[in-house]
Amino acid sequence: MNCLQSWPEPVVRVQSLSESGLQTIPERYVKPLSDRPLMSNTSPLTIIEENIPLIDLQHLFSNDWAIRAKTLNSISRACQEWGFFQVVNHGVNPELLRRIRELWREFFNLPLEVKQEYANDPGTYEGYGSRLGVEKGAILDWSDYFFLHFMPASLRKESKWPAMPQSLRELVAEYGAEVVKLGGRLLKILSINLGLEEDYLLNAFGGDENLGGCLRVNFYPKCPQPDLTLGLSPHSDPGGMTLLLPDVDVAGLQVRRNGNWITVKTVPDAFIVNMGDQIQVLSNAIYKSVEHRVIVNSAKDRVSLAFFYNPNSDLLIEPAKQLVTEERPALYKPMTFDEYRLYIRTKGLKGKEQVESLKSPTSVLMGNACI
Numbered sequence: 001m002n003c004l005q006s007w008p009e010p011v012v013r014v015q016s017l018s019e020s021g022l023q024t025i026p027e028r029y030v031k032p033l034s035d036r037p038l039m040s041n042t043s044p045l046t047i048i049e050e051n052i053p054l055i056d057l058q059h060l061f062s063n064d065w066a067i068r069a070k071t072l073n074s075i076s077r078a079c080q081e082w083g084f085f086q087v088v089n090h091g092v093n094p095e096l097l098r099r100i101r102e103l104w105r106e107f108f109n110l111p112l113e114v115k116q117e118y119a120n121d122p123g124t125y126e127g128y129g130s131r132l133g134v135e136k137g138a139i140l141d142w143s144d145y146f147f148l149h150f151m152p153a154s155l156r157k158e159s160k161w162p163a164m165p166q167s168l169r170e171l172v173a174e175y176g177a178e179v180v181k182l183g184g185r186l187l188k189i190l191s192i193n194l195g196l197e198e199d200y201l202l203n204a205f206g207g208d209e210n211l212g213g214c215l216r217v218n219f220y221p222k223c224p225q226p227d228l229t230l231g232l233s234p235h236s237d238p239g240g241m242t243l244l245l246p247d248v249d250v251a252g253l254q255v256r257r258n259g260n261w262i263t264v265k266t267v268p269d270a271f272i273v274n275m276g277d278q279i280q281v282l283s284n285a286i287y288k289s290v291e292h293r294v295i296v297n298s299a300k301d302r303v304s305l306a307f308f309y310n311p312n313s314d315l316l317i318e319p320a321k322q323l324v325t326e327e328r329p330a331l332y333k334p335m336t337f338d339e340y341r342l343y344i345r346t347k348g349l350k351g352k353e354q355v356e357s358l359k360s361p362t363s364v365l366m367g368n369a370c371i
Contacts, residue, residue, distance in 0.1 A: 005123055008136035014144050016112060018221035018301075028140050029229045037227055037261075037295045051265045052255060052272070053078040058089035060189070076193040079275055083236075083290030084255050086270040087186075092178045094269040097245055100175045105303045106165045108144065108219040118162060120147065126160055142296050143231045144219045150176040151213030152206070152312065172215070176307070179243055180213055183309040186241065186273060194283055196322055204282055204320075205240055206312030212239070212337065213309055220252060220294060220302040231294035231302070237276035238341045239310035244272040247302040256291040263295070277340070278311050281332045284319035313338040331359055 059071040078085035120127030122134050125147045131140055149155040161169045187201040205211040220231040231252060246253060246266045254261040280289040311317055318334035
């Protein structure tokens with residue numbers, strides 16, 4: 001990662017552009033016609049009144065075996081068919097969710113010179129940023145963000161977290177601890193549903209103490225031409241699993257399904273959970289990481305918190321041996337997560353291009369019959 005030391009061009013803060021009163025967005029943010037929000041390839045998108053599955057985790061503790069089994073099955077189907085689901089009654093205090101969103105919004109509304117003290121670089125991405133990838137002249141997304149490491153504890157540098165607003169550092173620590181616990185519970189469920197030992201995925205990530213955990217807080221400023229750009233380009237998450245705390249007031253996340261983009265309708269106090277590329281690899285493509293993107297709004301800005309629950313950076317990730325058979329050979333070649341994420345840190349967001357490039361020669365010869 002250390003080979004990426006600086007951005008190829010001066011970084012422009014999207015929030016500053018938004019607040020300048022411009023009526024036309026700079027060319028750097030204008031997406032090709034096929035990538036614009038109202039288009040799919042060259043045809044207008046069909047409006048789909050559908051939503052990602054909603055799972056009540058409280059049902060996993062029901063005294064009724066049938067309710068528990070139905071909930072486990074609902075999670076399994078969501079992972080296989082959608083790659084996304086929402087969870088409620090997840091055990092994280094709703095007041096904590098409200099406060100953490102509120103304080104991060106306050107951070108992004110601080111004067112630019114205060115935020116610039118935390119300006120990041122592409123070596124670690126840690127800090128205040130406005131772009132992904134280091135390709136000179138790349139088309140950019142309409143968003144700013146703050147990225148920080150939370151796990152393993154050896155990478156956690158609270159001195160790099162914002163000192164203002166007051167109590168933000170303390171709240172990030174509390175929020176991170178709660179989300180890590182929730183992620184651990186979900187990984188056990190995913191392992192059980194795959195027919196693996198309940199700690200299989202957690203151990204593949206490095207175990208409780210060594211798994212990787214990062215928080216990216218996204219700020220999507222108001223945009224005068226939201227039909228021309230995106231807050232985040234289409235991509236699947238390169239890590240293991242993402243727990244997203246969405247904006248409660250403004251929709252923006254869209255999930256790709258059957259060639260169409262479905263705008264996720266959020267539920268109060270819910271987390272949106274999605275499978276990342278590493279779980280697709282570990283499950284030998286039984287679970288799917290799915291393309292998603294973010295649209296922007298002309299009237300309101302948005303704040304969301306994405307917690308990336310990842311393998312330790314130097315662990316080799318490959319399909320679980322128990323999920324490899326003659327009929328379903330290993331679909332992906334082994335690679336460490338550090339090697340894998342260098343792609344996105346260099347090239348930015350490129351749909352499903354990265355995980356597809358991992359396919360082993362055997363799976364390529366077989367086509368995609370196993371997927």
